[in-house]
Amino acid sequence: MSGRFLGIHHASLIVADTARALAFYRDVLGLPELARPDLPFPGAWLGAGDQQIHLLELPNPDPVDGRPEHGGRDRHVAFSVSGLEAIRQRLEAAGVAYTMSRSGRPALFVRDPDGNAMELMEAP
Known part of the structure; x- marks a missing residue:
């Protein structure tokens, strides 16, 4: 069989301010910043294990307000973490709000400064 999917290489997230987003993703979460190609808009590439997160600084088409409080009830990217x-x-030290998974498993949901939701799940 040909043409099969091998995995996810990256997820792109729209951010209003790259420096503010890096303060969250790089400085609070600890994701390493990677080299980024020369593109005609601001942004940053971050490493997440074998995958990447691409931050694209563009006008956000999604509302930030009015999103579900619990990120598990909204579009989100899930990360395995140790x-x-x-x-x-x-x-908590950075004053960033989060909610614990409602399933009882070791996971939490958090939003970045632009309202993008993510799930952080303890790897088995």
Whole structure:
């Protein structure tokens, strides 16, 4: 069989301010910044294990207000993480709101400064 999917290479997220987004993704969450091609708009590439997150600085077509409080009830990207408790503590220290998974598994949901939701799940 040909033409099969091998995995997700990256997810792109729209952000209003690259520096503000990097303060969250790089400085609070700890994702490493990667080299980015020369593109005609601001943004940043970040590493997340074997995958990447591409931050694209563009006008956001989605409303930031009025989104579900719990990110699990909205579009989101899910990450497997190790050390979820340490990440939770960094979020608290930075004053970033989050909600714990309602399924009872070790996971939390958090939004970036532009309202993009993500799930952080403790890897088995």
